[in-house]
Amino acid sequence: MPVRIELTYDMGKLLGTQQVEVEAGSVAEAIAAARARFGEGGGDFDQLAKRTAIAVNGVLARHRERLATKLSEGDTVSFVKAAAGG
């Protein structure tokens, strides 16, 4: 089913887009689909995805069923970096 993936800024710069639409039924499938966009081997993706968390509609996948978290049509899967603001 179609879901939206929001990339980190650095991932987006490399791909030329910040959001991609993919077909995925779970978080694992969404990550695989995002990784595939980065070309053969997905090395850049692996580097950029280091220390990012995955959120589904704002809720971290680790607070759900992690990679097995099921997705619904229209869900937003985000790669989220830790940060501090003020």
Next chain:
Amino acid sequence: MIKGYAGRVLEVDLQERSFAFEPLDEEIARLYIGGKGYGTRLLYDRTEAGIDPLGPANPLIFATGPLNGSVAPQSNRFAVVCKSPLTGGIGNATCGGSFAFGLKKAGIDVLVVTGSSEQPLRLEVDGDADEVRFLDASELWGKGTYETQRILGKGREHAVIGPAGENLVLYAGIVSNERIAGRTGVGAVMGSKRLKAVSVTGSRKLEMEDPDRFREYTKTVRATFKDHPVLGESMKRFGTAAIVNTTNGRNILPTRNFQKGHFDDAMKISGEWMEDHALKGVKTSCLHCPVTCGRDVEVEGKGRGKGPEYETLALLGSNLEIGDLDTVSEWNYHADDLGMDTISLGATLGFAMELGEKGMLESKLSFGDASGVTDLIHDIAHRRGLGNELANGTKRMAEKFGGAGFAPQVKGLELSAYDPRGSYAQGVEYATTNRGGCHVQGASMYLESVGPLTINPQNLKLKADLPIVQQNLACAINSMVLCIFTTYGIVPKLVHEMDPSSRPYRALAFLLENSGPLFRWAQSIKGSPMLWFEKWLTLITGIKFSSGHLQEIGARIFNLERMYNLREGLSAEHDTLPDRILHESTFEHLDSGHPLGELLPLYYKKRGWDSKGVPTARTLKRLQVEV
């Protein structure tokens, strides 16, 4: 006198045009440190209940602490304390810049301004000559904060107001350099006194208990900060704007007057975008601070100015559905120059847009449309037309036009930019913080939803304990006076480098989330100073400060603030969140809202308060809070 303090309180009466240097009260300093704590004690003791916040009986208290005047990173901040015209309760704000350093060089710990003047005035304080000059400020009246400071010139440190303060905008602030004591309307109180500016000078040196060890230790801390992922990297590179994409990804970025927590164009107002598209290579900081979280941006055709911080980007950006950095930067410039809090300004504009959308307010404002907003910001500062309504903030607007359920405020103070529906502890903090809906009186969201080690923000675990620890710590930090960002350094680099999906990370997060009362107990141990600010305080004053000491002092300050609010008529019924936050979802797939009703009784109990939110006699006695 305890080392680290100048030992003097400068009392200024604008009515009589008189002044006196009085000795600092050492007992208050031992119990409340300085800054916000000392100021709150003075405000409580010196004022009657029910005074008009914009009347001459409301003292305007500028207070420093023992870290100010040193070269400790992040220590050039002063606190302003008074009764808030926006909330009717405790008013306070802290500000960076260089004014705190100036006060200490002038040999002044605390400056208390009472009374009011008929004519616009400015004060020049010469700490070496022990002299205060009352000067006519008619020619400065009406000028922006930047021009005012430029005219006042170098050689002195200034705290000034802009037209918003002069015209009693209820969320006007006080500006030092390009920083602002923004919250709770402290600038309106200064304006009500017809006091345009305070300038200080002096050449006194700060006496420390152990200056050699302080100097050596500070070098170590600077090196640690330099290598820290937040203080040395992301803050330095992106400023506070580093967090825009994180809150957006976590669905807690206020959007469309808090109707949503996600903004499709967030990337275009992010710190990363700012670095790539607008940053002009100049990074700015408060005096002696190596973090350099400030930055200059250039707006095409308009020139260069201070880059907006996260709160501004969120409240004037996503909250109004404006995904254009140039526009937000321009509004930020005007708000700073006019002397207004951008959080309350953005929240009030968003509220007005929704009122207009629902046909409850006649205006041309609409979400996603920047037209007319620049003029309206000026109208707010000068209280003209519709601007006169917006100058009163969301609570008063809701009383007049309706829409209380979606007015984003607590106790009258507009919410800052972390939607509590995705950050439950932050919601408890908003509801209970004495000055109202603010994030920097605790910053629970850092350990809950955005930082390098976070718990599940949407269950009840730790959600009553975390705000208490954080609020107490913030009270102590704001009394030293240090920048609250220093607390971001507590999570070590090692944790930042962990993979969030790894077992060790998840184990650590699980332990934190399930630590419950143990979390608070661990903080309450009165041992040796461990963290840098505990060591600095100890090396400067010669008094031992550890986490436990600071928790106790912070709790004392927090409870005194609470007693002040109770005296002024704010009670448990004001410890709430807007209906929108309590009951509506931010995302169609989430059954959200906020479980404040379950958490608040627990919070009261852990605070040592009764079921009506009143500190018990036992609690006050334990904390030595005299009321």
